Amino acid sequence: MAEHGVRDFLLAKRKAAERYGVVDSALLPRNTEIEAALQEYQRLFGGESHVETLQAQRSVALDVMHRLQRFQPRLVGSVLTGTATPHDDVVLHVFVDRIETLSFALMDQGVPHETGERRLRLDPERTTQQPTLRLEVDDQPVELVVFNIDGIRQAPISPVDGKPMRRADLREVERLLATE
DSSP states (O other), rough: TTTTTTOHHHHHHHHHHHTTTOOOOOGGHHHOOOOHHHHHHIIIIIHHHHHHHHHHHHHHHHHHHHEEEEOOOOOEEEHHHHHOOTOEEEEEEEEEOOOOHHHHHHHTOOOOEEEOOOOOEESOOOOEEEEEEEEETTTTTEEEEEEEEEGGSOOOOOOOTBBBOOOOOOHHHHHHEEEE
């Protein structure tokens, strides 16, 4: 996951199980164990390069968050937790009644973007396809996951620990960058 940018825990587990001949899925690590191992791997082997990459990704996140402040952006995922690799996108949750409003705001700023979708788990029984806008800032891919305005009240479930996804607002990202 650290070397090839794989962010899908299940896919990574399947590849590892196949490579090492493991057939009992109960023997596979939990996602939280994998996340902890990624953090340890980056601490041991990433060094200054990892710190610089993470700081650059968080700086891009902060730039986009400032530009889109009226959509209440929140940083999520590996860039927030510190486990991002150079392969990872900056992922922001944004909140707006109509995706077109966000798209027009980006066009007004001269920011080219593409639309897409991302599958998210809302709770243990429900998943949803959320619209996304993909763009690039300083050669860093950024994915904006678009939620309705009331989506700010309930974060989707984290694929790592099954709890509500941690979201950082603009001020928290500023603090993260200030402490690095």
